[in-house]
Amino acid sequence: EVLIPLPDRRLVLRTPRGLEVFSGDHLILATGARELFLPFPGWTLPGVFGLGGLQAHLKGGLDLAGRRVAVAGSGPLLLAVTRLLLRRGAEVVGPFEQAPRNRVVRFAFHTLTREGGLGDLLRHRRAALRLRCGAWCLEALGTEHIEGVRIHTRTGVVRERVDALACAFGFVPETRLGRLLGAETRHGAILVDDTQKTTLDGIFAAGEVTGIAGKNAARWEGRAAGAAAAGAKLTASCARRLLRGRQFGRRLAGAHRLRAELRNLANPDTIICRCEGIRLRDLAPEWSPREARILGRLGMGPCQGRVCGPILAFLRGASDGSQPRAPLSPMTGAEWAALDDILSSEGDSRS
Template sequence: MTLKETDHVELLIIGAGPAGMAAALAAAPRGLSIAILDDNPLPGGQIWRDGPHAQVPKQAQDMRRQLQRLSNVRLHSGCKVVTLAGPKRLLLEDAERGWLLSYNRLILCTGARELLLPFPGWTLPGVTGAGGLQALIKGGLPVADERIVIAGTGPLLLASSATAQKHGAEVVRVAEQAPLSAVAGFAAGLWRWPNKAIQAITLASAAYRTSAHVLAALGTDRLEGVRVQVGDKVEELACERLACGFSLVPNTEIARALGCTVRNQAIVVDEWQATSLADHYAAGESTGFGGSELALVEGRIAGLVAVGERDKARGLWAERQRWQGFADRLNKAFSLNPALKNLAAPETVVCRCEDVRYADLADHGSWTRAKLATRCGMGACQGRICGTAAQTLFGWDPPLLRPPFSPARISTLACLDEGDSV
């Protein structure tokens, strides 16, 4: 069958990263109508992000080709969810139009974003996230002959370092906040996942230091250097770029708006990848950070369950458990040092959109009280950055995203029926 432009599909998948693509490929043989929404130009998510300087893995290329050959699957790239428009109904927008789409079942594969923690100078031009640096380089940013410092935690630091070096940058320091004992213990257990052991060896860097974290970005109009704590010593390193990533945070905003249970910053799912809301499933890093391998198998399970293939889905549980074991070790080894909560000075900006300082927030007992008093979270990102930082810094519950979930055209909002609200 050919899936035409329609306002209804049997299965809707939000997110075309590894989990979303795997879910669609698993569900497609049943012949039902499937739509995949993604805000990127091409499927692959952040981990398989495309661009002029990107080398998309063969697995991702193969999955893209398979999706293209499926007549019952339609991919909506460059598309965003604007708001809910009733039960099992969403208002969507892409570059050309806005429209309403209803569905029978939904799989959330919304991925994760970087956790950015404020520190003095973090708003200077030249400071980005670690994953953000990777995305910029893949998108064509020239970094040849630039000196770069990468700081934060987790394997993403080494991956970003390798990407930068491959494109001619000099990585002068990779500062991993986890202690050597934790990193060594994690590495010693990688024999259970041979491909990860090989990957770790290929990404090794002489600039790598453990028990190390950024203290401040230095400069006036743009970044000129970085002050880094390395063990008991403090280094000041001249550089043109600083990339910081303090782990990942699941994207749960749409799930929360739908009414799915979220706990410990992740969408709660059962063994079938089912959320607390009937006919709604979730897979990949929106259910917890675990890497592409875990996302792929979770996506396949969700896709199979969504079309009633529970026996086939159960056959994948052992593989999921294997990769969940890797994820558990990873998250334990690279858990954040509580000292990182103290990086910000009183004058450090926390909410970049509204220019709200740490001192302006610290005396408030909740996100809502702080927002009423300071306008934090009321800018373009709607608290996606500062709200997550405030959760880490102060233990506040993150804000519930209010519709519209992202800026939208008036013509798109006009698609709502009478009685619908934004």
């Protein structure tokens, strides 16, 4: 795990053996993305999962057979999680996709006819047939554990009894390391050229850190970045694949663009920052992301703003203007002492 970037393309890593300093002539950033959660009343109740989080728990052995599980949010992961739940014997409520049906159908048709998506469609056909568009979760109901959900649909608000809820609204590129290194961003992703080179010499980026476009695009971006870092010429075939991947990413973003109504789900008592227990009423409407951090402690907890930073940016209708700080994950006092010893032994005057 990368904790701190140092000058001259060096990184402080947390490894099973302790802290180590890695250096290289070139770096390829492939830090991926994290789920975007949008707060609504009850979203912090036990039994409410992110889509990716529930998917990981199911693959790790979580047994929800016979349980009623609501699936809501936005993006293709809705279908993947629904399919997995059905295969594991759960009773699925939904899935509910916030995007309107016409955009989702148009995107699915393009994926099927232009992107070779027939295999994906066949794998997810049971889930796709259940998909309800223009619908989203208004509230998770319960006291000690989720007991039900209220869902906005095109025909009105419905209430369903559930044992669990999986909900997330797409992904946010994990750009903190790149920004700490000094790489420029555009539209919330690390900016790269046609060879996946960032705005920094010797540093490349590949995958969802450069924009959400799926596994196929990430694979070809990784090949391009590796070739460029090794000094090899990009093949015409790879260049075409990169272009297709970027076009697919733009279509994906357009199809699942988040509707403005989602900004109004939280009420004054709704928790925005889970780490610090900060509610919407605790944040002055005029505060910038930096002011929310300094004056309201938003993003000062263990996640360091990875969850609540994008939430605040979406609620305010602005980009996340906060600047990440090292370390990227909390460090113990013993680790700080070990780092000081490592840097001192290297004669690093900047330690």
